[in-house]
Amino acid sequence: MPVYQSEALILRTYKLGEADSIVVFLTRDRGKKRGVAKGARGRRSRYTGALEPMTRGDVAYYEREQRDLVRLNFIEPTRSPLSAASGEALGYVGYFAELIDEWAPEAHADERLYRLGSSVVDAIAAGAPVELLARYFEYWLLRLQGVYPSIRQCPGCGGGLNEGASMPQQDAVLVCRNCAPGTAGTRLSAEAMLFLKSATSVAPDNLSTLVLTPRSARELETAHRRLITVHLDKDLKSARVLREMRQAR
Numbered sequence: 525m526p527v528y529q530s531e532a533l534i535l536r537t538y539k540l541g542e543a544d545s546i547v548v549f550l551t552r553d554r555g556k557k558r559g560v561a562k563g564a565r566g567r568r569s570r571y572t573g574a575l576e577p578m579t580r581g582d583v584a585y586y587e588r589e590q591r592d593l594v595r596l597n598f599i600e601p602t603r604s605p606l607s608a609a610s611g612e613a614l615g616y617v618g619y620f621a622e623l624i625d626e627w628a629p630e631a632h633a634d635e636r637l638y639r640l641g642s643s644v645v646d647a648i649a650a651g652a653p654v655e656l657l658a659r660y661f662e663y664w665l666l667r668l669q670g671v672y673p674s675i676r677q678c679p680g681c682g683g684g685l686n687e688g689a690s691m692p693q694q695d696a697v698l699v700c701r702n703c704a705p706g707t708a709g710t711r712l713s714a715e716a717m718l719f720l721k722s723a724t725s726v727a728p729d730n731l732s733t734l735v736l737t738p739r740s741a742r743e744l745e746t747a748h749r750r751l752i753t754v755h756l757d758k759d760l761k762s763a764r765v766l767r768e769m770r771q772a773r
């Protein structure tokens with residue numbers, strides 16, 4: 525049985541039998557894997573504290589021929605989102621993990637996606653404003669998957685989008701105000717467009733240079749949710765939980 529060792533991000537776990545867990549994790553070098561963690565739910569589990577979503581660590585696993593499930597040998601956490609100070613940030617951790625899980629191809633390396641996820645863990649641990657981080661993460665995730673519409677040029681007239689843009693109800697593109705008069709569709713203000721343009725060139729450890737007003741944050745959340753729903757063909761469970769949490773406040 526070949527043994528592999530890699531840096532990885534934990535995405536989620538589910539129960540297997542009485543005491544074991546199946547762990548879904550994204551490796552840096554060999555894509556997404558599902559592995560059996562023996563005794564993970566036992567009282568003296570060596571995985572305690574290592575299986576929270578968005579934990580980064582060193583992972584060793586065996587691959588078995590003709591089987592999709594690998595067998596975990598160990599997970600040594602190196603960075604945990606639990607070190608984040610705010611409870612609000614922890615609420616988002618499941619959302620980030622679910623998004624990566626949905627987009628990561630099975631057993632196919634995607635180093636850029638891994639790096640994005642990994643830098644998000646660092647940003648959470650460093651106490652980055654989590655709503656800004658969420659909009660930034662969605663933008664980059666959708667961009668890496670090639671599904672973010674152009675933020676520079678209106679496909680209707682070729683004009684710029686600096687003054688604001690609109691995503692028509694029927695189409696996941698951004699058009700200028702002249703091509704989409706009226707209030708139909710999802711509108712993005714000039715500030716929201718500026719955020720996207722700045723996010724293109726700002727690294728995740730430098731998020732404090734970005735400006736996101738509460739209004740732009742709402743606009744982008746709505747637009748991103750539409751893009752995610754169109755491309756995954758479903759609404760994410762964790763996104764629903766986040767909205768309910770906010771309404772309950």
Ligand SMILES: [Zn+2]
Nearest residue numbers: 678681700703
């Ligand atoms: Zn136009």
